[in-house]
Amino acid sequence: MMVSELEDARTGHSGPGRQVVPFAAAPAEQLSAMPHDGGSVNGGEALRVADVSRSFGLVQALDRVSLSVNHGEVVALVGDNGAGKSTLVKVISGVITPDEGELYVNGERVAIRSPNDAADRGIRTIHQDLALADNLDVVENLFLGRELCRGVWPLRRVDFAAMRQRTTAVLAELGIGTISDIGVPVAQLSGGQRQTVAVARATLENCAILLLDEPTASLGLKEARHVLELVHRLRAQGTAMVIISHNMRQVFEVADRIVVLHLGKVGAVFRRADTTPQEVVKAIMGKAS
Ligand SMILES: Nc1ncnc2c1ncn2[C@@H]1O[C@H](COP(=O)(O)OP(=O)(O)OP(=O)(O)O)[C@@H](O)[C@H]1O
Ligand SMILES: [Mg+2]
Numbered sequence: 001m002m003v004s005e006l007e008d009a010r011t012g013h014s015g016p017g018r019q020v021v022p023f024a025a026a027p028a029e030q031l032s033a034m035p036h037d038g039g040s041v042n043g044g045e046a047l048r049v050a051d052v053s054r055s056f057g058l059v060q061a062l063d064r065v066s067l068s069v070n071h072g073e074v075v076a077l078v079g080d081n082g083a084g085k086s087t088l089v090k091v092i093s094g095v096i097t098p099d100e101g102e103l104y105v106n107g108e109r110v111a112i113r114s115p116n117d118a119a120d121r122g123i124r125t126i127h128q129d130l131a132l133a134d135n136l137d138v139v140e141n142l143f144l145g146r147e148l149c150r151g152v153w154p155l156r157r158v159d160f161a162a163m164r165q166r167t168t169a170v171l172a173e174l175g176i177g178t179i180s181d182i183g184v185p186v187a188q189l190s191g192g193q194r195q196t197v198a199v200a201r202a203t204l205e206n207c208a209i210l211l212l213d214e215p216t217a218s219l220g221l222k223e224a225r226h227v228l229e230l231v232h233r234l235r236a237q238g239t240a241m242v243i244i245s246h247n248m249r250q251v252f253e254v255a256d257r258i259v260v261l262h263l264g265k266v267g268a269v270f271r272r273a274d275t276t277p278q279e280v281v282k283a284i285m286g287k288a289s
Contacts, residue, residue, distance in 0.1 A: 047069045047104070050103070051102065054096065074257075078261070079267075080262070083284075085213070086213055089211045094114045094123075128244070141186055143204075210239050210240070211241070257269060263286070
């Protein structure tokens, strides 16, 4: 299989022409000064899901789910196992199509029928079931389908040195020090290491909307902390994010709003500043507060 086919099949990013833009780091003082009062930083709706339903046979995974995320806002999507969280992320990222409902990006109704459609709309996703190509190494996974090139046609060549350099820089920016050899196939990495590669891949390019499905689930403490810092940094840059997590401490650290899914329906929506972990946990269990 060609690398580009692999790319389409696994992650949906398309074409060698995609520009790779490193994300800029926000200084630490800017992070601490960021508004975190439950409102959005930049305002303006980046993404809206309206009345989306999806069933698998007899299982109604999503039942008229609506939510919106503003630019510079982090929405935590929480709920029990099987509540429909990953299904919703897959609908937004074009992995599965909804039975009903609409998606809007920047206020415009969009049809997202494939991961490529989502990527074209500036949507990047870190899926729970990671989409890495096992036989490729860390560098190849990071740049799969968007390889850096140098020279002009007919002498245009993939620039392996630049990709290796950029990979090392991105891993350092993310504080990932546990991958000693970026040249080994990712099949040889641990679950946590693979997850850090997936996070690095999703953050390699600036994107308007980032969906993170349990990005810290199998990470060590240090790596999890770096991912959360990255979320803060991207919010400061105006990225709209949906993050799925079962970890209430993490949810309360990063989220501006918390959307609770219960049996495929939106059970409750909270502004982080106005709620408590106990109240959110109750909603997750389907109890009225
Ligand atoms: N491809 C599929 N085929 C059949 N059923 C599916 C499929 N994907 C999801 N489901 C079902 O849809 C429901 C929602 O699943 P989903 O993966 O969205 O849950 P989740 O909230 O992400 O759970 P978790 O916290 O365990 O990751 C579950 O009942 C699941 O079994
Ligand atoms: Mg899930």
